Amino acid sequence: MKPLVSVAPRLARRMEMMQPSAVREILKVAERPDVLSFAGGLPAPELFPVEEIAAAHAEVLRSEGAYALQYSTTEGYGPLRDWISAHLTRQGIATKTNQVLITSGSQQGIDLVARIFVDPGDVVLVENPTYLAALQAFAAYEAKLVPVPSDDDGMQVEHLEELILTHRPKLIYLVTNFQNPKGTSLSMSRRRMLAHLADKHGVAVLEDDPYGELIFRGEPLPAVAALGSSNVLRISTFSKTLAPGLRIGWLSGDEALVRKVTIVKQAADLHTATLAQRATATLLRDFDLDAHMARLRSVYGQRAATMISALRTYMPAGTSWVDPSGGMFVWMQLPHGLDAEALFHQALAKQVAFVPGSAFFVDDIRRDFVRLNFSNRPPELIKEGMKRLGEVVHAAVLSPPPPMPRRAETIPPLR
Amino acid sequence: MKPLVSVAPRLARRMEMMQPSAVREILKVAERPDVLSFAGGLPAPELFPVEEIAAAHAEVLRSEGAYALQYSTTEGYGPLRDWISAHLTRQGIATKTNQVLITSGSQQGIDLVARIFVDPGDVVLVENPTYLAALQAFAAYEAKLVPVPSDDDGMQVEHLEELILTHRPKLIYLVTNFQNPKGTSLSMSRRRMLAHLADKHGVAVLEDDPYGELIFRGEPLPAVAALGSSNVLRISTFSKTLAPGLRIGWLSGDEALVRKVTIVKQAADLHTATLAQRATATLLRDFDLDAHMARLRSVYGQRAATMISALRTYMPAGTSWVDPSGGMFVWMQLPHGLDAEALFHQALAKQVAFVPGSAFFVDDIRRDFVRLNFSNRPPELIKEGMKRLGEVVHAAVLSPPPPMPRRAETIPPLR
Numbered sequence: 001m002k003p004l005v006s007v008a009p010r011l012a013r014r015m016e017m018m019q020p021s022a023v024r025e026i027l028k029v030a031e032r033p034d035v036l037s038f039a040g041g042l043p044a045p046e047l048f049p050v051e052e053i054a055a056a057h058a059e060v061l062r063s064e065g066a067y068a069l070q071y072s073t074t075e076g077y078g079p080l081r082d083w084i085s086a087h088l089t090r091q092g093i094a095t096k097t098n099q100v101l102i103t104s105g106s107q108q109g110i111d112l113v114a115r116i117f118v119d120p121g122d123v124v125l126v127e128n129p130t131y132l133a134a135l136q137a138f139a140a141y142e143a144k145l146v147p148v149p150s151d152d153d154g155m156q157v158e159h160l161e162e163l164i165l166t167h168r169p170k171l172i173y174l175v176t177n178f179q180n181p182k183g184t185s186l187s188m189s190r191r192r193m194l195a196h197l198a199d200k201h202g203v204a205v206l207e208d209d210p211y212g213e214l215i216f217r218g219e220p221l222p223a224v225a226a227l228g229s230s231n232v233l234r235i236s237t238f239s240k241t242l243a244p245g246l247r248i249g250w251l252s253g254d255e256a257l258v259r260k261v262t263i264v265k266q267a268a269d270l271h272t273a274t275l276a277q278r279a280t281a282t283l284l285r286d287f288d289l290d291a292h293m294a295r296l297r298s299v300y301g302q303r304a305a306t307m308i309s310a311l312r313t314y315m316p317a318g319t320s321w322v323d324p325s326g327g328m329f330v331w332m333q334l335p336h337g338l339d340a341e342a343l344f345h346q347a348l349a350k351q352v353a354f355v356p357g358s359a360f361f362v363d364d365i366r367r368d369f370v371r372l373n374f375s376n377r378p379p380e381l382i383k384e385g386m387k388r389l390g391e392v393v394h395a396a397v398l399s400p401p402p403p404m405p406r407r408a409e410t411i412p413p414l415r
Numbered sequence: 416m417k418p419l420v421s422v423a424p425r426l427a428r429r430m431e432m433m434q435p436s437a438v439r440e441i442l443k444v445a446e447r448p449d450v451l452s453f454a455g456g457l458p459a460p461e462l463f464p465v466e467e468i469a470a471a472h473a474e475v476l477r478s479e480g481a482y483a484l485q486y487s488t489t490e491g492y493g494p495l496r497d498w499i500s501a502h503l504t505r506q507g508i509a510t511k512t513n514q515v516l517i518t519s520g521s522q523q524g525i526d527l528v529a530r531i532f533v534d535p536g537d538v539v540l541v542e543n544p545t546y547l548a549a550l551q552a553f554a555a556y557e558a559k560l561v562p563v564p565s566d567d568d569g570m571q572v573e574h575l576e577e578l579i580l581t582h583r584p585k586l587i588y589l590v591t592n593f594q595n596p597k598g599t600s601l602s603m604s605r606r607r608m609l610a611h612l613a614d615k616h617g618v619a620v621l622e623d624d625p626y627g628e629l630i631f632r633g634e635p636l637p638a639v640a641a642l643g644s645s646n647v648l649r650i651s652t653f654s655k656t657l658a659p660g661l662r663i664g665w666l667s668g669d670e671a672l673v674r675k676v677t678i679v680k681q682a683a684d685l686h687t688a689t690l691a692q693r694a695t696a697t698l699l700r701d702f703d704l705d706a707h708m709a710r711l712r713s714v715y716g717q718r719a720a721t722m723i724s725a726l727r728t729y730m731p732a733g734t735s736w737v738d739p740s741g742g743m744f745v746w747m748q749l750p751h752g753l754d755a756e757a758l759f760h761q762a763l764a765k766q767v768a769f770v771p772g773s774a775f776f777v778d779d780i781r782r783d784f785v786r787l788n789f790s791n792r793p794p795e796l797i798k799e800g801m802k803r804l805g806e807v808v809h810a811a812v813l814s815p816p817p818p819m820p821r822r823a824e825t826i827p828p829l830r
Contacts, residue, residue, distance in 0.1 A: 007617030009646050010585060011675065012534045012556075018678050042486060050480035057472045065465035069658035071457060104519050104662075108684040115555060119427045120535065136682035140530060141427075170425060202422030231424050243484035245689030247519075260426065263433050267551035269523040273688055274660030 013120075017139040023132050023359050026344065030353035036385045037353040041180065041328060042376040044303075047296055048243045049287065056283035060275065068275045074266040076102025076250070077277040083284050084250050093226045093234065099255050101262050104272045106210055106249035109235035109261075110137040112268065113206050113251070114171070116260045118143045123169040127155045129360035129369075131180045131208065134173055143171075147362040152322065154179060154186030157193045164201045172198070172205045176224055177212035178327025181360045181371040185325070188221055195227035204257075207234040213241055213293060214375075215326035216301030230254040233261075238280060240328070241293060246276045297326075304330065306379040307372065307386060314390025316397050328375040331357070334368045338396050341367065346396060352388040428535075432554040438547050438774050441759065445768035451800045452768040456595065456743060457791040459718075462711055463658045464702065471698035475690065483690045489681040491517025491665075492692040498699050499665050508641045508649065514670050516677050519687045521625055521664035524650035524676075525552040527683065528621050528666070529586070531675045533558045538584040542570045544775035544784075546595045546623065549588055558586075562777040567737065569594060569601030572608045579616045587613070587620045591639055592627035593742025596775045596786040600740070603636055610642035619672075622649040628656055628708060629790075630741035631716030645669040648676075653695060655743070656708060661691045712741075719745065721794040722787065722801060729805025731812050743790040746772070749783045753811050756782065761811060767803040 023039075030039035060068045075081065081100040088095040103109045110133075118124065120142035126135070128147030138145060146167050149156045155174050163169070172194070176186045186194070198205045207224045225234035230253070237249035251261055265271075307330055308323050318335030334340060340356035347353060357369025374382060438454075445454035475483045490496065496515040503510040518524045525548075533539060535557035541550070543562030553560060561582050564571045570589050578584070587609070591601045601609070613620045622639045640649035645668070652664035666676055680686075722745050723738050733750030749755060755771035762768060772784025789797060 006614040006645060009532065009617050009619035009672075012530065012532050012537075012585075014534075015531055015675060015679075018675075018682070020678055020681075024681070040486075045481035045485050048481060048484045050476055050484065053484065054473060054476035054480070057476070058469060061465055061469035061472070065469070066460035066463060069463045069465065069468065069660035070460050071455075071654075071659045104684045104688075107682075111683045115427065116430055117424065117427050119429075122427075133682060133685065140679060140682050170427075199421040202424050204424035230421060239486075244486045245484035247684070247686075247688040257424075260430060260433075263435055264430075264555060266435075266439070267433070267522075267548060267555050268526045268683070269519045269662070270548065271662075273519075273662040273691055276688055276691065 014140055014142050017142065018136070023355055026355055026359070029348060035348065035351050035353050036381060036388065038372045038374070038377065038385055039353045039355045040376060041373055043240055043244065043328070044299065044375050047299060049292060052283055052287050053243065053279065056279040056286070057275070060278045060282050064278065068278045070274060072271050072274040074262050074271045076100070076272060077274065077281055080277050080281040083281060084252070088252055091223065093223050093252065095252050099252050099258055101251045101258050101265065102272045102277055103235070103249045103251055103265070104269060105239060105247040106208065106235040106237035107133060107137070109249055109251045110134050110206065110208065111140070112261045112264050113233055114138055114141045114143065115264045117170045117204055123167040125160070125163055125167070125169045125172045126362055127174045127179065128362045128364065129181055129357065130173070130362065131175055132360055134208065135362065138173070145362050147364065150182065150184070152184050154184050154190060157190040160194065160197055164197060164203055169203055172203055173208065175208045177209055178214065178324055181329055181357060182331040183322045183324030183327050183329045185221065191221065191224045192227055195224050195229040195232060198231040199229045203231065205229070205232045207232055209234060209236050210240050211327040214297065214300055214328065216297040216304065217325040225253060233257060241289070241296070242280065242283070246280060248272065248276055248280050300328070300375050303374040303377070303379060303382060306382045307374040310383045310386035314386050316394050319393065328373055330372040330374060332370045332372060334370060334393065335397055337368050338393070339367045340370050343392060343396055347389060347392045350388045350392050352385050352392070354389070429555055429557050432557065433551070438770055441770055441774070444763060450763065450766050450768050451796060451803065453787045453789070453792065453800055454768045454770045455791060456788055458655055458659065458743070459714060459790050462714060464707060467698055467702050468658065468694065471694040471701070472690070475693045475697050479693065483693045485689060487686050487689040489677050489686045491515070491687060492689065492696055495692050495696040498696060499667070503667055506638070508638050508667065510667050514667050514673055516666045516673050516680065517687045517692055518650070518664045518666055518680070519684060520654060520662040521623065521650040521652035522548060522552070524664055524666045525549050525621065525623065526555065527676045527679050528648055529553055529556045529558065530679045532585045532619055538582040540575070540578055540582070540584045540587045541777055542589045542594065543777045543779060544596055544772065545588070545777070546590055547775055549623065550777060560777050562779065565597065565599070567599050569599050569605060572605040575609065575612055579612060579618055584618055587618055588623065590623045590626070592624055593629065593739055596744055596772060597746040598737045598739030598742050598744045600636065606636065606639045607642055610639050610644040610647060613646040614644045618646065620644070620647045622647055624649060624651050625655050626742040629712065629715055629743065631712040631719065632740040640668060648672060656704070656711070657695065657698070661695060663687065663691055663695050715743070715790050718789040718792070718794060718797060721797045722789040725798045725801035729801050731809050734808065743788055745787040745789055747785045747787060749785060749808060750812055752783050753808070754782045755785050758807060758811055762804060762807045765803045765807050767800050767807070769804070
């Protein structure tokens with residue numbers, strides 16, 4: 001009965017926009033064992049509280065195994081939601097348990113928030129440059145991405161009202177603290193203006209804050225979600241504070257909106273892993289998270305300082321960078337308009353890797369920026385890596401490599 | 416700066432179709448501690464291999480903690496994908512590792528497969544009745560659901576070609592073994608015909624098989640995915656064989672299509688939990704899964720037999736049911752066209768619960784069916800529960816309760 005010709009199925013329209021991520025293709029090369037890579041956005045594995053996480057899993061499975069391995073509610077494990085709401089409230093974001101939804105990492109929070117707001121062709125305003133996987137999530141809903149320019153104080157919110165009136169966006173997406181890729185944070189006045197505009201124009205804001213607790217200099221700023229607008233939804237995660245491999249993130253905000261997201265999560269994956277949620281709640285009950293975070297901030301601060309001082313030592317005149325106060329990244333501008341994609345291949349030859357900044361731009365793609373991750377390598381390897389990279393940049397300044405032809409996978413998926 | 420009036424954000428069109436599931440609202444009541452519930456679709460927690468799962472987590476965290484807690488690839492953990500591809504190949508579904516994608520439960524498989532195929536308004540052909548949460552997943556993509564009638568041999572595939580030519584569907588969804596809610600399986604001739612039509616007309620088939628390994632009578636039938644069509648994608652899960660709380664499922668099929676699903680999964684949640692994947696792979700390496708499955712099949716077979724014999728003892732004449740050869744459910748038709756939703760409230764008064772069958776229909780909603788779960792209660796409680804339910808049905812036959820007014824949440828989300 002098999003027909004002579006098998007006809008291929010027809011794909012959804014969105015698949016034309018869903019391409020493998022630029023960074024992902026680059027990381028495949030960068031993660032070669034012989035390469036000293038600063039490309040990934042990985043936390044320091046040697047700081048994972050492995051023993052404490054193991055003890056929490058052992059205790060949960062010993063004392064409540066049948067519950068920890070069973071189906072559970074979409075909203076998430078009550079005691080974990082309690083902990084998160086209390087934690088947010090301590091941070092100035094007054095939150096009740098029923099305003100918290102546990103997600104499968106904060107990436108799922110981006111996907112589900114897009115799902116409740118975005119119809120095909122709807123506009124989402126995004127910082128430019130921004131977190132690449134957020135752009136991919138919005139592409140799945142066929143959003144029209146409109147970039148908002150940014151500077152060292154984050155998204156240029158002063159341009160926002162005009163963009164809102166012109167484009168009638170459904171959603172505004174930004175990373176408010178130690179942004180990926182730039183390491184910059186949104187200024188206080190811009191936070192107030194953003195919350196105000198969200199309320200005034202009925203535009204939802206997705207405040208993505210995975211890095212805020214990784215602050216190693218200065219004082220934290222209040223979350224946009226703490227500034228009184230019920231249109232601001234906030235996502236965060238334990239991926240940068242405890243461990244990414246648990247895939248535990250959360251969404252918080254207006255109860256009615258969080259309820260909408262809960263309904264779409266039910267259809268997306270029923271619920272986040274019961275065992276991981278209960279083990280995380282048990283860990284947080286017994287664990288000195290403050291001491292752990294103090295250690296993380298100190299180590300990441302040292303690594304950032306090491307990278308900045310190595311850049312001062314090894315980079316040629318005309319190279320500049322953002323000196324971050326937290327997070328995981330240094331954003332560096334190459335001298336003389338050097339092409340970072342071309343440089344990437346020169347660097348690989350010297351067994352050092354980074355992510356070309358072009359991958360993070362929605363529009364007005366800049367080719368002369370580089371994203372460097374400092375959290376995943378110890379100081380001595382950071383020095384060695386920046387030394388190698390400095391040699392590559394010096395060489396490129398003397399004889400600039402020809403710009404690479406634009407390859408599809410080096411352009412963000414939405415362009 | 417806070418405006419006098421805060422304007423609410425506008426939601427996506429799909430939210431009009433995304434309502435809380437009927438079953439979910441019913442389960443909230445049914446899971447009251449004083450109620451003996453046969454409503455949920457829960458496996459038997461006393462059969463979870465808790466100690467073995469604990470040992471696997473302990474070993475993984477002891478020997479490879481830094482890797483098990485770090486970010487990992489979207490495709491999933493290699494050794495787990497190797498095990499699944501070998502397991503599928505042993506079952507007659509020749510599968511290579513790169514044809515397997517690890518998903519966050521098989522529910523995510525439904526969501527992601529819909530994502531690659533379904534544009535708003537596209538037709539998805541589904542068995543009627545079928546798994547409710549699949550209907551919710553398709554609703555998120557604004558699919559037009561067209562029901563295909565079913566009988567005791569599953570979807571009536573002989574009607575399929577006409578429906579394909581009339582509606583040009585993008586996708587055909589069905590549960591092939593011990594279907595939820597009916598407990599029936601697709602016959603061999605219909606499996607062959609389905610694979611043939613998928614190839615002939617270029618329609619993707621999503622074969623959802625969470626229950627196939629829970630067979631306690633007769634011989635398993637070959638998967639539709641084993642019958643030569645590259646248009647058949649198959650999802651399954653460890654939720655029914657190991658434990659649902661781990662949220663580890665998988666998608667398998669044509670490598671190019673699995674790759675498309677992998678790209679959309681990356682945007683949806685980056686990857687499934689690294690620790691849970693590595694612990695599951697370690698468990699499967701050391702664990703006698705065959706012996707575990709033999710025990711599961713024997714216990715579930717006893718529970719099904721106990722329920723069927725209790726129904727024979729306690730139900731009035733005119734009541735009928737499907738006697739399942741596997742899975743977790745008995746599908747019962749009430750006598751004299753009794754209304755199962757009305758009966759649900761009578762039953763609650765006797766502290767026994769079930770799911771009214773109406774929740775599972777896309778169209779031609781039948782009000783006189785009941786879904787009973789037998790996997791989650793020991794034989795003595797199954798007998799007691801069916802005794803109580805028998806009294807309720809007997810009473811209803813003597814004085815039928817007035818049909819309940821249709822409440823929104825008792826109607827499937829797509830109607």
